[in-house]
Amino acid sequence: DAKTTQPTSMDCAEGRAANLPCNHSTISGNEYVYWYRQIHSQGPQYIIHGLKNNETNEMASLIITEDRKSSTLILPHATLRDTAVYYCIVRVRVLGNQFYFGTGTSLTVIP
Amino acid sequence: DSGVTQTPKHLITATGQRVTLRCSPRSGDLSVYWYQQSLDQGLQFLIHYYNGEERAKGNILERFSAQQFPDLHSELNLSSLELGDSALYFCASSVGLTGQGAGGSLSNYGYTFGSGTRLTVV
Numbered sequence: 540d541a542k543t544t545q546p547t548s549m550d551c552a553e554g555r556a557a558n559l560p561c562n563h564s565t566i567s568g569n570e571y572v573y574w575y576r577q578i579h580s581q582g583p584q585y586i587i588h589g590l591k592n593n594e595t596n597e598m599a600s601l602i603i604t605e606d607r608k609s610s611t612l613i614l615p616h617a618t619l620r621d622t623a624v625y626y627c628i629v630r631v632r633v634l635g636n637q638f639y640f641g642t643g644t645s646l647t648v649i650p
Numbered sequence: 651d652s653g654v655t656q657t658p659k660h661l662i663t664a665t666g667q668r669v670t671l672r673c674s675p676r677s678g679d680l681s682v683y684w685y686q687q688s689l690d691q692g693l694q695f696l697i698h699y700y701n702g703e704e705r706a707k708g709n710i711l712e713r714f715s716a717q718q719f720p721d722l723h724s725e726l727n728l729s730s731l732e733l734g735d736s737a738l739y740f741c742a743s744s745v746g747l748t749g750q751g752a753g754g755s756l757s758n759y760g761y762t763f764g765s766g767t768r769l770t771v772v
Contacts, residue, residue, distance in 0.1 A: 573760055580766070582652065582763030582765050583740070583742075583761075584652075584763070585761065637683065637698060638683075638760070638761060642692055643692075
């Protein structure tokens, strides 16, 4: 699986949009971009995933650049409960392939 | 409640002992994955089972073993415990082999994690 690079930490004001970047410059054509988050010591939670097109669900939006070398997770109106570590993972959807979690971005939402 | 149940939530044991962690996947999920998360290592993939068969191994020590039973619940056995084995142990489940659902809402994609077992070895 391709390696991803994320900032170690970020702050965001409550109510504002949180934009979390991820670089995956060596991504292959068949690798998907997934985002998970982990609120302190809880199990990681799936947020969103995509291949080429931008995606939106009830939690967030995922913007993938045209060359697919980077992506941005957008939490449109951050709340204090969004404080967590956010993991960007690229992964091929094949038999037995796992999710490998890096160090992620620690997002702190400030009141 | 994610639908993935892990027991016990907390476990304190002495070095050299053996423990068993249990995971019940979401109803209908055939794949179970085990991860270890210690303070200085992040989330480390240990092992994957699908419908009772081992499918992939990650950074799992020889002192550790796992199995998945016919009712699809899984157990992770940790033996000859050392202080460094103290960690959070997470189990995740998914419907298929690749972590994808058969279709339906996006919430069926990827893994669903349990709330973990916190193991403390003293």
